[in-house]
Amino acid sequence: LPDAVPAFVWVDHEIAPGAALTLDASAAHHVVRVCRARVGDTVAVTDGRGGVARGRLARLTPAVVVEIQTVDRSERTATGVLLCGAPEGQRFDWLVEKLAELGVGRVRPVHCARGAWAPAAVRPERWRRLAVAAIEQSRSRFLLEIESPADLEDAVGAEGAPKLGLVADPEGAPAGGLVRQTGGSTVAVVGPAAGLTPEEKAGLRERGFLPVSFSGSRLRTETAAVAWAAWWAAPV
Amino acid sequence: LPDAVPAFVWVDHEIAPGAALTLDASAAHHVVRVCRARVGDTVAVTDGRGGVARGRLARLTPAVVVEIQTVDRSERTATGVLLCGAPEGQRFDWLVEKLAELGVGRVRPVHCARGAWAPAAVRPERWRRLAVAAIEQSRSRFLLEIESPADLEDAVGAEGAPKLGLVADPEGAPAGGLVRQTGGSTVAVVGPAAGLTPEEKAGLRERGFLPVSFSGSRLRTETAAVAWAAWWAAPV
Numbered sequence: 001l002p003d004a005v006p007a008f009v010w011v012d013h014e015i016a017p018g019a020a021l022t023l024d025a026s027a028a029h030h031v032v033r034v035c036r037a038r039v040g041d042t043v044a045v046t047d048g049r050g051g052v053a054r055g056r057l058a059r060l061t062p063a064v065v066v067e068i069q070t071v072d073r074s075e076r077t078a079t080g081v082l083l084c085g086a087p088e089g090q091r092f093d094w095l096v097e098k099l100a101e102l103g104v105g106r107v108r109p110v111h112c113a114r115g116a117w118a119p120a121a122v123r124p125e126r127w128r129r130l131a132v133a134a135i136e137q138s139r140s141r142f143l144l145e146i147e148s149p150a151d152l153e154d155a156v157g158a159e160g161a162p163k164l165g166l167v168a169d170p171e172g173a174p175a176g177g178l179v180r181q182t183g184g185s186t187v188a189v190v191g192p193a194a195g196l197t198p199e200e201k202a203g204l205r206e207r208g209f210l211p212v213s214f215s216g217s218r219l220r221t222e223t224a225a226v227a228w229a230a231w232w233a234a235p236v
Numbered sequence: 237l238p239d240a241v242p243a244f245v246w247v248d249h250e251i252a253p254g255a256a257l258t259l260d261a262s263a264a265h266h267v268v269r270v271c272r273a274r275v276g277d278t279v280a281v282t283d284g285r286g287g288v289a290r291g292r293l294a295r296l297t298p299a300v301v302v303e304i305q306t307v308d309r310s311e312r313t314a315t316g317v318l319l320c321g322a323p324e325g326q327r328f329d330w331l332v333e334k335l336a337e338l339g340v341g342r343v344r345p346v347h348c349a350r351g352a353w354a355p356a357a358v359r360p361e362r363w364r365r366l367a368v369a370a371i372e373q374s375r376s377r378f379l380l381e382i383e384s385p386a387d388l389e390d391a392v393g394a395e396g397a398p399k400l401g402l403v404a405d406p407e408g409a410p411a412g413g414l415v416r417q418t419g420g421s422t423v424a425v426v427g428p429a430a431g432l433t434p435e436e437k438a439g440l441r442e443r444g445f446l447p448v449s450f451s452g453s454r455l456r457t458e459t460a461a462v463a464w465a466a467w468w469a470a471p472v
Contacts, residue, residue, distance in 0.1 A: 094330060101459045102451050138453040174471035176416060215338050215469040217374040223337045230466035233451045235410035 007035040007057075008044040008139045010132050015045055015053045019068045026129075028064035030136065031057065048135060048143025050074050076142060079105040079185045080232045081162070083155045085192030086115045087221035095222040096127045100134030100144040102226075102233040105185075108147040110155045113200060115192025117149045124148075152189070152200060156207060162187040165209035167201065168224040172211030175231050186232055190225045243271035243293075244280040244375045246368050251281055251289045255304045262365075264300035266372065267293065284371060284379025286310050312378060315341040315421045316468045317398070319391045321428030322351045323457035331458040332363045336370030336380040338462075338469040341421075344383040346391045349436060351428025353385045360384075388425070388436060392443060398423040401445035403437065404460040408447030411467050422468055426461045 009027040013019075023031060031037045037057050043066050045053045051073045055066040082099060084092070084107055092109070099107055109117045124146060131144040150158070159165075163184030168191065180186070189196075189204060196204075201211070214227035245263040249255075259267060267273045273293050279302050281289045287309045291302040318335060320328070320343055328345070335343055345353045360382060367380040386394070395401075399420030404427065416422070425432075425440060432440075437447070450463035 098459055098462070101453065101455055102463065103453055137456060140453045176470035176472035180412065213471050214466065216471055217337065217339055217376045219337055220373060223334055226334070226462055227338065227466040227469065230450065230463040231470060233463070234412035234467060235449050235452055236412035 007031045007037045007041070008046070008136055010046050010048050010135050010143060013047065015047045015051050015068055015071055017053075017068055017071055020058060021045065021055070021066045021068065023064040023066060026132070032060060032064060044139070046135065046141045046143075048141070050076065050141055052141045074141065076105065078181060078183050080229065081105055081159065081185060081187045082107045082225055082229070083110045083152065083159075083187065083189045084108070084225055085110055085112045085152075085190055085196070085221055086117045086121065088193050090121075091220070091222040092121065093123070093126065093130060095225055096144065096146065097130045097134050098226045099229050100131040101138050102229040103138075103140060103142065104144055104229050104232070105142065106145040106147060108155050109149040110152045110189070111149060112152050112192045113197045114194035122149055153203065156187075156189065156204065156209075159185075159187050161208070165189075165204075165207065166212045166228065167191075167196070167204045167209045168214060168219070168228060169201065169211035170213055170218055172213040175212050175214045175227075178212060180232060180234070180236065182236060188225075188228045188232070190221055190228065193221050243267045243273045243277070244282070244372055246282050246284050246371050246379060249283065251283045251287050251304055251307055253304055253307055256294060257281065257291070257302045257304060259300040259302060262368070268296060268300060280375070282371065282377045282379075284377070286312065286377050288377045310377065312341065313419050314417060316465065317341055317395065317421060317423045318343045318461055318464070319346045319388065319395075319423065319425045320344070320461055321346055321348045321388075321426055321432070321457055322353045322357065324429050326357075327456070327458040328357065329359070329362065329366060331461055332380065332382065333366045333370050334462045335465050336367040337374050338465040339374075339376060339378065340380055340465050340468070341378065342381040342383060344391050345385040346388040346425070347385060348388050348428045349433045350430035358385055389439065392423075392425065392440065392445075395421075395423050397444070401425075401440075401443065402448045402464065403427075403432070403440045403445045404450060404455070404464060405437065405447035406449055406454055408449040411448050411450045411463075414448060416468060416470070416472065418472055424461075424464045424468070426457055426464065429457050
């Protein structure tokens with residue numbers, strides 16, 4: 001959709017031509033208050049699963065309703081997945097925003113030997129809001145999925161055999177010399193603030209995960225994660 | 237220096253063998269309270285200008301003093317410089333931290349046609365503290381320099397002719413297909429939240445700045461900046 005359509009919102013619905021969608025409070029606020037759209041104006045809507053629709057703002061009261069006119073749908077050709085150890089403090093919040101902007105498909109917090117996620121640090125509703133804001137900001141058609149925390153080994157097992165598996169490691173192969181997968185899934189593991197143990201690293205190597213270095217210096221958890229995401233997202 | 241030396245601090249001094257350095261309050265706190273070093277322990281010290289010294293904690297009172305034993309010095313082979321338009325809110329604070337961790341050499345806030353830096357958003361002391369924390373975190377030997385804000389045109393002019401000049405642009409050449417300069421200076425321009433004007437883009441092209449895209453989607457100012465930094469920092 002052209003940038004000339006100012007309102008671009010995510011909806012938690014199937015979108016199909018002819019449907020009348022009632023916007024939730026957040027999307028309604030964005031369309032009516034931020035973008036100042038009026039009845040009759042064109043609005044762009046994404047379902048975050050590859051569909052982007054052009055619609056018409058049909059009414060504002062008692063609820064904001066968009067009538068879908070046309071839908072354009074595409075599939076992901078490449079999916080980036082991050083299994084992320086616990087960073088310090090609230091640093092995961094901005095990481096979620098950055099992963100979402102860079103088009104990463106899924107992120108899962110993983111408990112590691114040297115760092116478990118504190119229950120209070122797991123804030124799925126806040127993370128979801130950040131991901132939705134990012135999809136609207138970047139006018140993207142895919143919403144970052146945020147999964148429940150799991151133990152590292154279980155999370156890695158649940159991914160099956162990715163096309164490319166990486167683990168961030170200052171001693172690893174240089175990222176600048178590595179060919180990125182432009183199709184299929186890339187799964188990256190980033191350790192917690194205190195790092196992965198030698199046993200965890202060995203277990204990942206046995207499963208085919210390649211140690212990769214994203215910088216000449218030691219990076220914090222969330223910095224290694226965003227460096228991986230930028231590497232993964234770079235257009236070729 | 238081996239990771240086995242727990243205390244690694246930045247000092248705003250020349251470091252030379254035989255010198256006795258008095259640590260400032262922040263470095264003293266890090267060495268004594270965070271790393272729990274005692275008199276006689278080995279301490280690593282960087283001047284942030286390429287020098288890293290091994291020293292001995294000589295005394296704790298009335299001030300914390302490190303006697304420098306050996307100094308290892310190296311020069312940068314490649315320098316990354318960012319001229320950065322104003323992002324939204326306080327987003328530059330974490331960008332400073334990420335640029336510092338990724339080893340970027342200098343950053344300069346630039347006023348653009350669609351976005352000037354509000355005086356209250358320019359916080360050089362806070363940014364310096366974040367950069368110092370990052371150099372200590374990543375055990376690096378180069379401190380991120382943070383320059384005073386300038387108008388875009390003046391800032392670009394002051395850089396002379398970089399070996400590689402880039403401007404972040406969603407319509408630009410794909411970053412994944414671009415060869416990074418492993419020597420000399422790379423200067424990147426990232427526009428403010430509302431973007432660069434066509435005139436600003438044309439002026440940069442005339443000066444040889446290449447438009448480069450760092451993602452398939454639209455990125456916020458600080459996301460484009462960190463994506464550039466990650467691209468620039470990736471070891472080859």
